[in-house]
Amino acid sequence: MDQYHLHYTIIYFINTMTKNLIIIFLLVFGGAAAYTSFVKATPKLIVKKHIDVIPPQPVINDVSGKNALFIGDSHTAASYGWQYVLCKKTNMKQHNTAIGGKQTAWMLETAKLHMSSNYDYCFIYGGANDMAGNRSPMKSVKNIQSIVKLCHVHQVIPIVITGFDPITCIDITGRNVYKGYPQRYAKFQQLLIDSIHGATVIKTHCISKTDCGDYLCHMTGSGHRKMANCIMDFCKFKRYE
Secondary structure, three states, X not given: OOHHHHHHHHHHHHHHHHHHHHHHXXXXXXXXXXXXXXXXXXXXXXXXXXXXXXXXXXXXXOOOOOEEEEEEOHHHHOXXXXXXXXXXXXOOEEEEOOOOOOOHHHHHHHXXXXXXXXXXXXXXXXXXXXXXXXXXXHHHHHHHHHHHHHHHXXXXXXXXXXXXXXXXXXXXXXXXXHOOHHHHHHHHHHHHHHHOOOOEEEOOOXXXXXXXXXXXXXXXXXXXXXXXXXXXXXXXXXXXX
């Protein structure tokens, strides 16, 4: 017996016993007249029937047929990368503007060039080259914020991707030119999470070092699949395959 049925069974038992005790008392000490008056004045005990409550279903966002703009660097530029997997599994249509080696200032100019109300979503993933080039993390975050503002102007939903965990995935051993890069990148990612307004920011630390194809963690196929799945799970996108 579940808690719901047990609860009402106990209530029914207590009310029935109480009523019976009152009736016995009235018959013994008050007679038939008192008993008749009590019965007429006492409403029948009504026990509510159990109603199965359907638990709330998870919200699923069906984005099939939606147009997605992708803005980024080499981590988004692969022909069959995470953006391809994401669109293939959700039936979105992609327009990928990402080019390897580009920084967030270039991404902003690209957004100005391509952003329009024809898009439903804009996925923004950059900053690695800025941090490798010893740029100010906050200046790069401001570039991302400017792209987000452009999205709002054109009523496009902005989704910002942090990228992999640079501390665990980037290996700069013996490469002094990249000294401090993982730490700057980690700071940049945290600033995205803490500072970006008006956009969904997804912390995509779902990639392990085994998913990296090189010391800068350009992802292998497994990494791209994990990245796409992480984004779909976070956004609750409906999957078609």
